[in-house]
Amino acid sequence: MTEEPNKRANKPFLFLGFFFIIWWLIPNSIKFFTKSTFQEFQAPVWEISSRVEDIVNYWGHIKDSKQTLIEKGKKVSRINSDIEIQKIRADELNNEINRLKKIQDSLLNLNKIINLDPKIQFEPEIARVSVRKMSSWWQSFTIRKGNDHLIEKGNGVLYKGGILGRVSTVNNKSASVELLTNPNFRIVAKFSNDSRPVTYQGNGIGLGGKLQGIVSDVPHDIIPKSGIPLKLISSSLGGNFPNGIPIGKVYKLETEENGLFKKGKVVLDSKINEILEITVLKTKRND
């Protein structure tokens, strides 16, 4: 008599166990499809919220006091005077551009002659950040451009301070950028004033949102001077980023377990937490 109610009581757990097995057996392609569907479903929400924030900022500035407007006017006039100086330099810079273009053409010709792979060129695409997801297990940004702007998975992403990460998933009108703090983010880098390649890898996010990275495979003769950090920059060897883009600063290096190289913590710019706009580097091949 008591077996029947017991069976009924255990039914949800049996059903749950059955569901676990089903979920475990579902092919990854179906899981990936489900995830993409949910991402597409959420994308408009992030876009709308980001646009609402933009409008709120706009209306907030419309209500600025006279004092604020005067301050902003001063800033604008400073920028305008800087533009005037830059205009004077325009002829000089145009000549330099022409000279560099000639060098580039001759290099391309030489590459063709010796059958070298064409050099990767980048096309910038500016995009606005709609959501920042900075949890302790995963750090990513969602941006307001995707397939519709020919953004591809793996494209490098920059911000005004240097490298930000790479595109991890692309939806129709949005994309997710995996930040350089994630441990899957691993690129070839180098120190400024040194051409030898080193490895940069993300190292998560610490207390107070402190962004961290690790540099490894550093030759022994590279030593940071006390108080003056070493500047870690990108290397063109990685393929996703152009040469010489800042990554972070290294204050201390210690010998790796194998004793062959050194490694150290990379201090990243804390402003990454506040970014509103980024640049996606779309690849353009010169054939």
Add this chain to the structure above:
Amino acid sequence: MIKKDIINAAILLIIYFILTCLITLINSSLSTIGVYFYLPGLFFLSATLFFDTTKSFIICLVTGLFLDTALETPFGFHTIILPLFQVIGNKWLKYSGNKNIYRHAFFQFLSNILISILLLLSIIIFYDKIQISISKFSLDVILSALIFLPVCLWFQSLLTNIFFEYSKSKKN
């Protein structure tokens, strides 16, 4: 009645989606100070309170998928954890006969901490590619616990107001 049930389940699902989006947006704004609220414990007991096992299981499953995408957790974690806690919550409600809103909130509060610990363990054990700072994670869990009870009580009363007539008609 079945049609009404489905409509109400859809309403609860939409409310869950809205709350998830709001928490994600708040976290996005708080990223500047390095704070991240993790509150999955809000999303399973209300479904159990207002709907039968099957419907609340489906609601928890879909919400789990939504949470996995929104929070960028390993895909499938909340899809499995939320239905599991829904089943446990259902048993807890049935056998303890608890009708006190504060007890419900406290049960969800403890579940939230337990889910956080399970997430940490699953990341450490199964996802060695993901680097997790234990100190940052612990601080986030403590801060989430601090805001959990007020948010949970507000959310419970909001849902009670929305589904009051529905749950009354169900009881009759």
